[in-house]
Amino acid sequence: MSASLVPIPATLVRILPEDPENRLFELQTTTPFHVGPGQFVELTVPGSGEFPVSTAGETATGFATCIRQSGRVTAAMFQLDEGMIVGLRGPFGNGFDLTRFAGRDVLLIAGGLGIAPLRGLLHALLEERERYGRIVLLYGARQPENILFREEFEELAANGTVELRFSVDFAPQLGEGDGYICSVGLVTELLQGLQLAPDATTAAVCGPPSLYGCVLEQLASTGIDPDRIFATLERRMKCGTGQCCHCVCAGVTICRDGPVFCLTELRSMPGAI
Template structure:
């Protein structure tokens, strides 16, 4: 049985990532552990203001009791969240959604495509895969952002760029004079990678306009539709498949998503 009561939680760290995004570290009160999967989300609750769905940016771990949320300030709740600091209390519901099917990807090449804020949920998957690195073959990461200043998790990306365990490519739509890497939309990065289509699992998260173009590139490389996973955005309001806002044709994205394979998404006319 479900009610709307959020779990009390405490902010234990706040880091400014860009002008608009901050990374909050959160601990559930009363020794509770979130126990989430990569690409699941929670509903943050600030009483008096409301609730908002936020993807979890940290990987699932058994030991640590905290998790991380990367929050862009753009509505009432997220603006209010940006005013909070360490030791402030918030409410959490969740985790919700199916999450990334991590049990299906062992022994495979993992291609991760992150556009803009899409890196926030994918970071949980990237970190999870790197923790369990031995279980996978190649890990390829493509990151796109509008401008250099918009890039999230810059220090971590620098580490990944140096880490032989992960092949990282990054591009911006509009460069500034200090930018030395690729310029152009994220699909341009596909020229620079070779993949083994039969062994590759792709995970894509980005703004709605991005999916069609990125999927086209990946299909062109010969990857099977069922091995391309998308993490879609809709208006997740209740998280429990009732309120109707996140419905895409017959499915409630908050329950049957947010991660869908392209094979599934293709059959839903409203998905892409």
């Protein structure tokens, strides 16, 4: 049987609650297991099943993944403690091609849990910060308490490493202490007044389908090349290896040929976004 169909064991070395619904799980394997930004793994919770999940960045001992409790298997994952063993298959998918970002300004736009794979991308960019121009992170969450990794991002903004703007769907009147929360409303409103250099910018977007519907073409309308506007798609994945056809959309096998696509590709995939 192909190695990508057989899970390898991984230890949950750290579990950090990020907000009431999401936890960051740091994993360690005994054999090298590198998951690139934008790639995903199939994670097995013993006795319950497996589900696809993105990397949210590398750690000293492996990689981290931010998981929302949304159904049966993720609920079982939330019952696990540090030191326990899960299974990993992968890594799967194409991931973000960092050469498409090199030498350019980078615009990252995340909605909700979409911040998880973009945090993985941001970490990869920061490993060689000098290769990129401005790095701008626009991130929309439901309420201030749902802003994941807030402290980490605010630290990066405070020391000038990234430019940061948060938006939230609901909040009382914004005031002192809200820091980088710039608007109550859609994350796309954060684009206003941003002074982009479209010819020199590569964008990556991750969030719910409703975000893609409005933001991808809006970015193209600012003059950013559709070949340099990337989005990562979620489909119901099973094998992760291009064999079961569960994830096929518009004739494209998302687990194998994606999940990261540029806008030019997405325009030729009806129903993809």
